[in-house]
Amino acid sequence: MKFDGEFELDDVPPEQAWVVLSDPIAVRDALKGCQFITPMDDDFEWDSYEPDEDVETLPEADADxxxxxxxxxGQEYAALMQIGVGSVKPKFETTVTIEERDDENFEMTATGSGSASGSSFSMESGMRIHEREDADGSRIEWWTEADISGRIAQLxxxxxxxVANKIVNNFFTAIESEMSDVEETDSGVTDRIRGMF
Incomplete structure (x- = not known):
């Protein structure tokens, strides 16, 4: 299955959108049903991992x-996601690898796979952030190609x-709210973000 689309963020410059969308904690907080996204190593154990709660994101968190x-x-990440599709609400143990990250062009691609109680999926996805033509915000292109099997695929x-469209729309609405908070703050966070590039 293929999913793609665009999302525009008013008054949010691309470099700011990039920093927020590159933050695993901000992504986790904006993605309904996501319990954690964390770097994996060979010793990672799904059953015993305890995610940190109440981790600060921008604008409260230090930009550095x-x-x-x-x-x-090149890093692998573990993500635990619960997604409700009809009467099926599986909790997916998902492994995601960031394949490419281009800080200059604000582009990132990833691959991943996950499984949960009779369902599984593999996917390739990516995003690229552009400055809007009116130079007053960002336009985010995103795409995902997923191969789904099991109980969910039967639906x-x-x-x-x-369901996929709702998840994406809710995610970008939450991200837009977070980015607006960063843009409105007078703490100098935005200037520090711009200084990273």
């Missing part, structure tokens, strides 16, 4: 701390597509 925990190309695209 946010930059230090940003997604890294078909008629059920899956609206």
């Amino acid at each position: 701390v946010v930059a230090d925990r940003a997604f890294v190309a 078909g695209g008629r059920v899956i597509n609206p």
